[in-house]
Amino acid sequence: xxxxxxxxxxxxxxxxxxxxxxxxxxxxxxxxxxxxxxxxxxxxxxxxxxxxxxxxxxxxxxxxxxxxxxxxxxxxxxxxxxxxxxxxxxxxxxxxxxxxxxxxxxxxxxxxxxxxxxxxxxxxxxxxxxxxxxxxxxxxxxxxxxxxxxxxxxxxxxxxxxxxxxxxxxxxxxxxxxxxxxxxxxxxxxxxxxxxxxxxxxxxxxxxxxxxxxxxxxxxxxxxxxxxxxxxxxxxxxxxxxxxxxxxxxxxxxxxxxxxxxxxxxxxxxxxxxxxxxxxxxxxxxxxxxxxxxxxxxxxxxxxxxxxxxxxxxxxxxxxxxxxxxxxxxxxxxxxxxxxxxxxxxxxxxxxxxxxxxxxxxxxxxxxxxxxxxxxxxxxxxxxxxxxxxxxxxxxxxxxxxxxxxxxxxxxxxxxxxxxxxxxxxxxxxxxxxxxxx
Numbered sequence: 135x136x137x138x139x140x141x142x143x144x145x146x147x148x149x150x151x152x153x154x155x156x157x158x159x160x161x162x163x164x165x166x167x168x169x170x171x172x173x174x175x176x177x178x179x180x181x182x183x184x185x186x187x188x189x190x191x192x193x194x195x196x197x198x199x200x201x202x203x204x205x206x207x208x209x210x211x212x213x214x215x216x217x218x219x220x221x222x223x224x225x226x227x228x229x230x231x232x233x234x235x236x237x238x239x240x241x242x243x244x245x246x247x248x249x250x251x252x253x254x255x256x257x258x259x260x261x262x263x264x265x266x267x268x269x270x271x272x273x274x275x276x277x278x279x280x281x282x283x284x285x286x287x288x289x290x291x292x293x294x295x296x297x298x299x300x301x302x303x304x305x306x307x308x309x310x311x312x313x314x315x316x317x318x319x320x321x322x323x324x325x326x327x328x329x330x331x332x333x334x335x336x337x338x339x340x341x342x343x344x345x346x347x348x349x350x351x352x353x354x355x356x357x358x359x360x361x362x363x364x365x366x367x368x369x370x371x372x373x374x375x376x377x378x379x380x381x382x383x384x385x386x387x388x389x390x391x392x393x394x395x396x397x398x399x400x401x402x403x404x405x406x407x408x409x410x411x412x413x414x415x416x417x418x419x420x421x422x423x424x425x426x427x428x429x430x431x432x433x434x435x436x437x438x439x440x441x442x443x444x445x446x447x448x449x450x451x452x453x454x455x456x457x458x459x460x461x462x463x464x465x466x467x468x469x470x471x472x473x474x475x476x477x478x479x480x481x482x483x484x485x486x487x488x489x490x491x492x493x494x495x496x497x498x499x500x501x502x503x504x505x506x507x508x509x510x511x512x513x514x515x516x517x518x519x520x521x522x523x524x525x526x527x528x529x530x531x532x533x534x535x536x537x538x539x540x541x542x543x544x545x546x547x548x549x550x551x552x553x554x555x556x557x558x559x560x561x562x563x564x565x566x567x568x569x570x571x572x
Contacts, residue, residue, distance in 0.1 A: 444485025
């Protein structure tokens with residue numbers, strides 16, 4: 135598949151040289167490049183077992199540095215076409231003797247061709263390995279969750295156009311196809327056979343955006359995703375349809391708001407036979423409202439919440455929300471690790487709801503301090519269990535030192551509830567970050 139993209143990029147380069155598509159007075163090509171480095175120190179405590187007394191491996195404590203380097207280049211061709219490539223490497227240094235650092239890889243993080251206008255058609259095209267984000271990332275942001283924040287790319291084809299062509303004035307639509315494999319096809323150095331996803335994933339979708347509704351945006355989408363198991367042993371493949379909508383805008387009294395809701399349906403099929411494992415029916419959504427005040431420190435108050443359905447153990451169907459391409463820390467850096475013990479997967483947001491309250495202060499033009507509180511709950515209790523997930527507190531100090539340098543200091547702490555088994559000691563996540571880009 136990746137070789138096909140290379141061929142398409144070469145064809146695009148050839149078309150860029152054809153005078154009929156370009157301006158004879160324009161230079162044949164313009165080259166840009168840049169780089170960035172991100173340094174993080176991370177401390178984790180009790181994120182898997184909530185037990186202070188665990189002393190021997192495997193434990194849920196860790197202390198490490200992670201440093202990511204990225205180099206990118208963009209070639210703008212005569213016809214308006216452009217080629218973009220980004221190379222990424224990230225290494226870790228663990229300060230715990232029982233943890234061994236993974237091999238440092240060099241990966242082709244992004245590699246795509248942009249065609250701003252297809253000949254004879256009112257559409258633009260982006261084809262190749264690309265970051266694909268829509269809305270607040272509730273359903274579409276992360277393509278390879280198992281490598282953390284090293285990369286978020288999708289192997290995708292994206293076709294975009296204006297809705298005016300179909301009589302929908304002010305609308306924009308995106309048609310996309312995604313193919314993400316368990317293992318990266320194009321690791322340049324030190325291939326360690328790392329699993330980036332848990333199944334081979336194929337998806338098709340339509341994402342429509344319309345402006346000027348409530349002085350904001352109205353978005354709607356449909357995504358079909360197929361997840362095929364590659365692991366040996368019994369298990370189920372998933373065929374899921376996700377329908378959703380997102381609305382953001384302004385309200386009276388200087389309020390702003392955002393809300394999104396989605397419904398999932400489909401089936402889980404046996405990976406070794408034609409038998410059906412279960413039907414799939416699930417839902418998820420969030421809502422928030424915020425207001426800023428023109429007083430000292432310019433405080434902003436935000437209230438909201440989210441809910442993601444859980445599987446009812448008393449039915450034959452599966453009702454748990456599937457975070458199709460959104461396994462990332464959208465609400466908490468700490469909580470994505472607790473989900474490993476519960477679901478076997480990092481950042482697998484499901485069977486969770488929360489009330490959220492946030493106060494953000496602007497300490498200076500470049501420095502902000504935010505405190506966020508989450509009251510966590512489980513829509514479905516495990517067999518014989520309870521639904522109180524606990525109280526999560528988050529403090530984040532962020533600053534932009536210059537146009538090229540930024541950083542933050544983040545602390546999260548969770549007091550677990552009776553959803554978890556005893557003992558229940560608190561967990562915390564601490565991280566500082568420095569980001570330099572050019």
